[in-house]
Amino acid sequence: MSAQAGVLAPTIGLEKVSKRFGTQTVLQEISFSVWPGEIVALLGASGCGKSTLLNIISGLLPADSGTITLQGESIARFSQWRRLGYLFQEDRLLPWRSVRQNVGFALENSTLPRAERRTRIDDALALVGMESVGNKWPHQLSGGMRSRIALARSLVSEPEILLMDEPFSKLDPQTRSAMHAELLRICQLKNMTVVMVTHDVEEAVILADRIVILQPAPGRISQIVDMPLPRPRLPTGRDVAENVRLLRMEV
Ligand SMILES: Nc1ncnc2c1ncn2[C@@H]1O[C@H](COP(=O)(O)OP(=O)(O)OP(=O)(O)O)[C@@H](O)[C@H]1O
Ligand SMILES: [Mg+2]
Numbered sequence: 001m002s003a004q005a006g007v008l009a010p011t012i013g014l015e016k017v018s019k020r021f022g023t024q025t026v027l028q029e030i031s032f033s034v035w036p037g038e039i040v041a042l043l044g045a046s047g048c049g050k051s052t053l054l055n056i057i058s059g060l061l062p063a064d065s066g067t068i069t070l071q072g073e074s075i076a077r078f079s080q081w082r083r084l085g086y087l088f089q090e091d092r093l094l095p096w097r098s099v100r101q102n103v104g105f106a107l108e109n110s111t112l113p114r115a116e117r118r119t120r121i122d123d124a125l126a127l128v129g130m131e132s133v134g135n136k137w138p139h140q141l142s143g144g145m146r147s148r149i150a151l152a153r154s155l156v157s158e159p160e161i162l163l164m165d166e167p168f169s170k171l172d173p174q175t176r177s178a179m180h181a182e183l184l185r186i187c188q189l190k191n192m193t194v195v196m197v198t199h200d201v202e203e204a205v206i207l208a209d210r211i212v213i214l215q216p217a218p219g220r221i222s223q224i225v226d227m228p229l230p231r232p233r234l235p236t237g238r239d240v241a242e243n244v245r246l247l248r249m250e251v
Contacts, residue, residue: 009072011036011161011193012057017066019052025218026052029066032212032224039187039194041208043201043251049219050197051089054163057195058086070161085159087167089197091150093138099125099149100134106157124152127182129175143170151179155186164196168203177235180206184231201251205243206233213250223250 010033019027026049034040042050055061057068059075070078078084085106093102103121112120125131128148138146147170154162168176184207187194198204204211208227215222225247229239 008036009069010034011038011071012195013067013069013072014057015067017053017056017063017068019049019056019061019064027056027063028218028220030219030221031066032221034193034195036193037187037191038209039184039196039207041204041211042195042197042214043199043204043211043247044214044219045216045251046199048214048216050214051165052219053214054086054165054195054197058084058163060086083160085154085157085162087150087154087162087164089165091146093146093149095138097138098134099130099136099138099141102138102149103134103153103156106153110157120156120158124156125149127155127186128152128179144172144175147171148175148179158190160190160192162192162194162196164194166197166199169199176203181232183207201247202235202240202244205229205240205247206235211247213247225250 012034014033015031017027017030018025030053042053044050052061056063059078068075070084094105097105100121103124104117107117107120122131125134128151130145130148130152133141133145141149147167151167154164168179171179180203186192196207205227211225211227212221213223213225214220227243229243233240
């Protein structure tokens with residue numbers, strides 16, 4: 001999971017990306033690259049433009065200026081099916097669909113046979129420890145369960161690029177640690193590239209290869225910090241604690 005500058009096109013390339021809403025400049029000249037298999041965390045105060053940036057990377061929101069490339073292709077040409085998963089900040093479960101149907105939503109435009117879809121849904125639910133609630137409705141779930149279902153939905157298509165907006169913030173500490181381990185395992189297994197937003201400095205240190213720190217008003221990059229600590233990184237580890245301490249002074 002190391003940077004491969006100069007060898008390949010970056011998985012995600014941002015060059016001077018800016019965005020305004022009305023008179024407010026929300027993002028100002030954001031430039032960074034994410035390399036294959038990297039996990040990059042976006043850290044920054046509320047309102048500094050993190051979700052806006054993920055929306056722009058996903059192609060849901062146009063930038064006002066700057067360029068965005070995904071695997072060397074312009075965002076308009078990048079075919080998203082199977083290649084990009086987006087876990088939104090809010091879970092966006094559809095209340096009129098069962099849990100299984102919500103997870104399967106990401107497969108609806110696929111040509112996968114029905115049996116394969118069923119297996120994928122089973123696997124995704126098992127991955128997040130929710131295999132017993134497949135036939136329930138979203139309103140019957142707790143907040144933490146809902147966010148795990150949303151995570152399963154973002155993984156079910158086995159995307160090459162995964163964008164995650166505060167994916168673990170509603171989980172209890174034990175489940176969160178288990179999900180961290182799962183995410184790292186899947187990333188390594190599938191060579192998935194991840195950009196994740198978090199408010200949790202410790203989570204960023206435990207998961208990320210690099211941490212992009214944003215400052216608000218206008219949202220801009222203040223620092224990009226490499227996190228080359230060996231894995232597994234335990235919250236109790238001395239290196240982790242020291243990096244958390246240093247980063248808390250920057251955010
Ligand atoms: N569609 C929109 N129209 C107008 N302003 C918007 C829109 N979306 C976001 N904003 C504004 O842009 C700024 C950045 O919002 P964004 O949601 O990207 O912040 P964030 O860093 O994700 O915050 P949080 O950590 O609270 O989720 C905020 O001031 C917000 O009010
Ligand atoms: Mg946000």
